[in-house]
Amino acid sequence: MGKNVIVGQSGGPTSVINSSLAGVYEASCRLGAEHVYGMLHGVQGLLAGKYVDLKEKLKSGLDVELLKRTPSSYLGSCRYKLPDWKDDPEPYEKLMELCKELDIGYFMYIGGNDSMDTIGKLADYGAHVGSDIRFMGVPKTIDNDLMVTDHTPGYGSAAKYISVVIKELIRDASVYGTKYVTVVEIMGRNAGWLTAAAALARGADSEGVDIICLPEVPFDMDKFLAKVAKVQESKPSVVVAVSEGVKLADGRYVCELSDSAHATDAFGHKNLTGTASYLCGVIGEKLDTKTRAIELSTLQRCAAHIASLTDIEEAYAVGAAAANAAFDGHTGEMVALKRVSDVPYRCVTELHPISDVANLEKKVPLEWLNEDKTDMLPAFLDYARPLVDGELTPVYVNGLTTHIYLPEV
């Protein structure tokens, strides 16, 4: 059996996916791996023979600390969908050959739903050909839409960024005391976890957002406009948090109503942007108010400068737990987080079969929304608050946060 580890990162970046890489790396080193290889740009890059030896790249404890503070995927990423191995075994054969050359015993893949599809297929193929390589999935996604896990690493930091900047935008938008509607567009194709996090902004020091629109709730333009107008009767500055993925009752995305073209990616997902801008256009046309559309865009998935410490630590923990499980002989499983205590908040890691996770989506429970589905109830706030808690001080040099990166990515 191989003695070395290979680890890859896949799918959209997060602020803490590198903390999971740090967890896999340091645990693998402690477990005696001679080499910990990092595939560049996930399995797609590995198929092209691209990888690095992480012990040659992460040379000190400081490098690992910077890694934990560096957003996006240190090893690069891919959006590559493996074919069914029964239809096309060629990429599988190639990957197995590469693993044999590198004497790989443990294969770790950090990613979201689509990446769990990849690791699940590899584990299936491995079992089919009698490979003794252990394949483990490490969860990652700002979207928080993975099944079986209490939440996903990456979510807490994005949620913290969203609620912190929305608090700032609320202050900014009220400054003239004039009628003004700010629509903040937040990521989330089918699951509104990130948009729901905007509800955290409300508190003794902030009026909070006035309307939240999740993709789980069919979007009704007339009701929406009526609600905006109603709120504005008593409060000139109205702040709306809207998911990029809000859909009409007929299933069309609201952003599809605008003129911009919308491409699709390798997994068939539509490129969703322009929701806030479209809504501002309609609001400006129908109501007597100024508007401003703000897209948090990729800023929300890479804002490592304000990452949640809880998130960084949990991202590290799931990475380390995957290495531990693989060395213990587990394969075809994903590490999940299980909340074992609310007060004080405490999560532990546990293992689940990949098949319980891959290609499935966890949505926001509708019972966590208020009656007219425009605000989050305390059940959600209690769920989300611990996930944004704590800060890991960035390493500032000349006033700017410091990262570590691989020029070969």
Next chain:
Amino acid sequence: MGKNVIVGQSGGPTSVINSSLAGVYEASCRLGAEHVYGMLHGVQGLLAGKYVDLKEKLKSGLDVELLKRTPSSYLGSCRYKLPDWKDDPEPYEKLMELCKELDIGYFMYIGGNDSMDTIGKLADYGAHVGSDIRFMGVPKTIDNDLMVTDHTPGYGSAAKYISVVIKELIRDASVYGTKYVTVVEIMGRNAGWLTAAAALARGADSEGVDIICLPEVPFDMDKFLAKVAKVQESKPSVVVAVSEGVKLADGRYVCELSDSAHATDAFGHKNLTGTASYLCGVIGEKLDTKTRAIELSTLQRCAAHIASLTDIEEAYAVGAAAANAAFDGHTGEMVALKRVSDVPYRCVTELHPISDVANLEKKVPLEWLNEDKTDMLPAFLDYARPLVDGELTPVYVNGLTTHIYLPEV
């Protein structure tokens, strides 16, 4: 002579305009002011009789510390242009009457070019009617376009935010190793100081931005596309920092080439947005690459969570210096920052006549740009680096930054 102080905030918000308010407030208290009034929504609100007694609102040292960490204008703001007093003395008479009622001896106004126009007119009118009220201007603007001052409070924090998030965006954008052009749209109507700050991102830990487009440099679409294509030959992920105010040689704003309508404000300024989105459209049409437009929008002027400590301290210092000067008998002047040492960096405050500042704009010197005017030279980096330096730890409660606000604004 009146014994009380009144202070107002005007123009666009910044992350540190409240630190200037804290400086005015604390210095005025120490100088013996019985009441320090805050006009709500600047002179426009004051004309409507709206003000608060700050000693009733800022009750503890903690309140003042939160004020220094709260973005946007605690007292609210306005974009109100006073008429010439020779044409229409009515608002002047009304303001003087209100000042008499409140026993005001010192009138402080925190703002940018337009606000200095206001304080200058008030000082002129005051001299004309023989008022003994002292009128002092406190500089503020993220745009850094005020004359006579080395830089403006507000600029350093916006510059820090821009360079920190651009470092994060650079990591995010390179993750797939595929051809990708990110165009980041940054505020700045006629002066490119903020966009120039994107150049700070480059360092040992970051490739930095590839192209910088300032409004000081006429925008040539063909040259721009050729440059993007050239950079992309060796580097798939190209990051461009573009000012919202870039103009063609014929004087039209680039964003005017797009379809969106563009309104104007009370000072006749056009509403400039859509530059990045328009450029991405052209790049996507002419070059074989994916694109992403990111508007930093109002996020860049209210990101107090990553404000520069240097900026917070200097904002406080100019506020306190204005109070000191007014109590010393100065009037019709603005506090400016004078750099007295580069290494170590040190600035002191000095006074200048408002007429040297109001309605004028300081642009980025062209000799601080490289030959093809797409990058900043070391002279600019040396100028800007100290301004983004240092951090004031936010006060986190439940993982979110804490503010202080006036519900009556």
